[in-house]
Amino acid sequence: MAAGANGIIQTKLNAFVGFSNLPNQHHRRSVKKGFHFTIMVVGESGLGKSTLINTLFNTTLYPEKKVPITTDLNKSLDIQEISAEIEESGVKLRLNVIDTPGFGDFINNEDSWKPILRSVEARYDAYLEQEQSQHRAKITDNRIHACLYFIAPTGHSLRQLDIEFMRRLAPRVNLIPVIAKSDTLTDEEVAAFKQRILDDIIFNKIEIYRPPVYEDDDEDTVAETNEITSKIPFAVVGSNKDVTTSDGRTVRGRAYPWGIIEVDNEDHNDFVKLRQMLIRTHMEELKRFTSEVLYETYRTQRLEASGRTQEAIPKEINPAASLEEQRIVHEQKLAKMENDMKLVFQQKVQEKEAKLKQSEEELYARHKEMREALEKQRAELEDKKRKLESLVHSASLMKPATPEKTRKKGIFK
Ligand code: GDP
16 A cells, blocks of 8 residues: 555555446446545444455555544544545445544533534535536535444443434534444344334434435346345444464454454344445445535535525526426436446447457368368378278288188188
């Protein structure tokens, strides 16, 4: 892992992660440009935030912390950003991870959520400002697409700190609660803890992120989405270390005297489902929801608060006025996408046909070569046979066999 001139870490993956599946979620042109995703992690120090990010993207974005973090209990919360460009099967992903060291670590944590909310909204403000500026084509999007909130594995219920944070942040960001270090709880404890967390979430009317089910989703997609939703809050285990199981498999996991907890085993924890949602199936959906719902809501509220009604907002930033225009642009985009996909498909078919033709020709040439070699061998053998026969014939002419000998050889009966 090395930081480039721009401070962005260039890093290699150790194994398949899943974001190479992104082209299936997005338009082909974006593949060339690359993808980007911004994720925020919130929770007290030592809950395994950096380990989980490393585990999710199977890379070392965060070096392992050798010594426990000592937090100045009176210090204020810090917001740190780490960027990495990772690549899988030719697909590039610019990953921004926003860490919030210090959250919940102070003597008074009452307002821990405030700087985080400010950071989320400041990113919306920056986007809004760019949208309103003359150079709209070059918008830098630093909005946060998902926020992983780490709940301490107490096994009890949500603490005031958790409730306050989730309540304040949920209207602004895709909030994904996770039970940290779930290997420290038994299966029964996890199940009961999950239920209590969900009860608290409902009681406090907290709108956490739930993957949506669309009317035109096929049966498999609906089942897959429901399966993911059933795991919320995800009870996770993080580890980028390889361990050997009793049956000799090498897996990512945590070794204990009583056995091994496998990170990538769905029977052991919900890491696989969380990764599936975040990276393999819903990354684009999280981005869409951020942009079309969370940001739009914030923008409208902000503009209204600053005294500008929807009518007063210029057309290009007024969603109501430009709805029809957006629909037309959207339809054009869809048509273009479909066309591009057709072209790609045709191109792929042509490539495949050309390859098949080439291997057919190669096969034919090889077959011909072999046939000729065999023909040649046959002709040589025929020639040898002829020569042998004529030798035998001339030998028999030179030494006529006695009736006794010929009888022994069995020529005569
Ligand atoms: P952070 O401060 O929240 O970023 O926490 P770290 O990722 O640095 O992890 C703190 C410690 O917890 C390290 O010693 C990790 O090895 C350990 N840790 C991380 N994830 C897990 C987990 O899922 N289970 C257990 N038991 N320990 C973990």
